[in-house]
Amino acid sequence: MTVTWEDLGWERLTTGVGRCRLPGWDCTAGLVIGAGTALVVDAGSSVAEGARLRAQAQELAGGRVTHLALTHPHFDHVFGASAFAGAEVYAAVGADAAFVRGRAELRADAVGNGLPPADADEAVDVLAAPRHPVSGEWTLDLGDGRQALLANVGPGHTAYDLAVLVPGSPEVVFCGDLVEESGEPQAGPDAVPSRWPDALDRLLALGGEDALYVPGHGAVVDAGFVRRQRDALATRFGGS
Numbered sequence: 001m002t003v004t005w006e007d008l009g010w011e012r013l014t015t016g017v018g019r020c021r022l023p024g025w026d027c028t029a030g031l032v033i034g035a036g037t038a039l040v041v042d043a044g045s046s047v048a049e050g051a052r053l054r055a056q057a058q059e060l061a062g063g064r065v066t067h068l069a070l071t072h073p074h075f076d077h078v079f080g081a082s083a084f085a086g087a088e089v090y091a092a093v094g095a096d097a098a099f100v101r102g103r104a105e106l107r108a109d110a111v112g113n114g115l116p117p118a119d120a121d122e123a124v125d126v127l128a129a130p131r132h133p134v135s136g137e138w139t140l141d142l143g144d145g146r147q148a149l150l151a152n153v154g155p156g157h158t159a160y161d162l163a164v165l166v167p168g169s170p171e172v173v174f175c176g177d178l179v180e181e182s183g184e185p186q187a188g189p190d191a192v193p194s195r196w197p198d199a200l201d202r203l204l205a206l207g208g209e210d211a212l213y214v215p216g217h218g219a220v221v222d223a224g225f226v227r228r229q230r231d232a233l234a235t236r237f238g239g240s
């Protein structure tokens with residue numbers, strides 16, 4: 001019996017592309033299926049959650065996860081990364097600093113937001129810096145005509161924001177926390193608010209008017225929603 005996206009609680013967005021909303025922090029993870037390849041976008045908030053995510057992705061793809069893209073270095077998006085051993089891992093250039101020198105801050109943020117300390121300690125102990133830093137744009141060939149474009153569109157929500165564009169009909173843009181639908185965009189101490197509207201302009205240029213935009217938290221939105229959030233951030237923090 002073939003397992004469907006819905007069977008595993010995932011939302012199919014277009015052929016071979018989908019996402020799920022993880023429990024706890026309503027964090028989105030994405031999946032792009034190629035020919036004998038699979039790209040996961042974001043890794044969940046703990047090693048155990050990353051392992052569950054990988055197992056589901058591989059069941060849907062019918063093979064192993066070969067690529068992992070991390071949209072930004074916050075615990076709810078990266079603490080599951082060690083569960084993807086053997087996958088090629090990508091993040092915006094400079095994000096490795098959070099993995100190498102910012103571990104204490106990541107742990108404190110995770111525990112402060114309710115992750116059990118033992119889970120945070122486990123994740124930090126095995127957290128490795130991404131192997132592939134993305135500066136500008138990086139096209140992944142996933143086989144059989146399937147591509148994914150990794151774009152360093154930040155800074156904004158953090159200093160290291162990566163978006164993932166999946167060409168198709170419709171196009172799909174995984175936005176990370178540059179876009180949030182289930183709450184107000186969060187500007188923590190590592191945000192660059194003055195540059196955030198520009199980052200959303202780059203997202204809109206990347207996907208265009210007809211794309212599906214997948215927030216880091218919340219329901220899938222359209223270009224109009226992204227534009228309204230961009231304008232609200234410009235008003236809130238100052239900007240063009």
